[in-house]
Amino acid sequence: MRLSWLLAMFALSVQGATLYKVVKADGTVVYTDRPVAGAVPVALPSANTSQSLAPKQDAKPTTTPPKPGIHYNISIQSPAHEETIRNNLGEVNVSASIDPKGTGMFQLVLDGQVVSTKASPQFSLQGVPRGEHKIEVQLVGKSGKILASSPSRIFYLHQASVLNRSG
Template sequence: MLRITRHICLISLLLGTGSAFVHAQAVAQNQAGSAQNAQAYEEEKKASAATSRPPSSAPPAQPKVYKVVSEDGTVTYTDKPQLNAEPLTFDVKTQNVVTADKVPPPPPPTPKVSKPNYKVVIKSPAPEATIRNNLGEITISAAQTGAPKAPIYRLIFDDAPIASNSSGVFKLSGIHRGAHTYKVELTNNTGKTLASSPVQTLYLHQASALINN
């Protein structure tokens, strides 16, 4: 009876120990699974950060340039590798910089200068005037009404220039009887016409010698 009781206690002890061992093994497996899950999460997090990482600020790789010396001593530079080609190495800071010439500012616009408004009128005789003078003497007077003043007056009598002066008063003599046209122009020192009066007509009458006899 005592032996049976010992076997029963031994079996109970083994069963209890086995249950504890199974429980410990399950706990260990759970902890290992948690550690694996954590490690997988960290790796996934690092992969995600790597894909969203901004592009590197490092300068792009410079293209390779090769120096080729031919038999006649001609030196050629190319980006294609060839036989006996010597690769060249450039400093990363090497840059081709072209300084553009400074463009001068445009000149200021030339201010527009208004042209002088020259004007001249004939003071006497009046248009269509009748003048009686047996000696054929006629006085024509002109004046400027605008500003500035032109330096020279020029009389055009019967379509021909007769005289020029700076006073605008012209005394003529020896003019034949009949109708005559006239105008006065303003000119500069080179003879360029700056202004002109309207053309007018006068009539010169002279007494007949037959009537006086």
């Protein structure tokens, strides 16, 4: 920081000064900004400068602005986040809501895999194994593009163990 400031001050101080060339008795050449006996003024070329050009303005934009789309908001109503579901058959009901109402199909994603596609955001799963699972509901347009997606939600499926039977 100090060096750049020092160089800037030096450049400003030298800009308007006259430079002199002195050849000493031993043949060495010395340049100075002070006139001394035997000094010859040195003509310096003018500093290289150029003017910046304003950027060209195109008559029409190169890209078309995106059309304002509908922003859908999907939220999973059931099961609650980190809810424990107790079901020995592995049955899980998933319910979601969307605002505003969308046209398209709804996909249920369980642990990163699409497991069901329906016209409504109500799903009934069968045979889900015990343990932790992550779900997400997506709205898919006619072209197959995902238009909206709910935040991921985790639930736990608890099943009674055959090892803990009393009897």
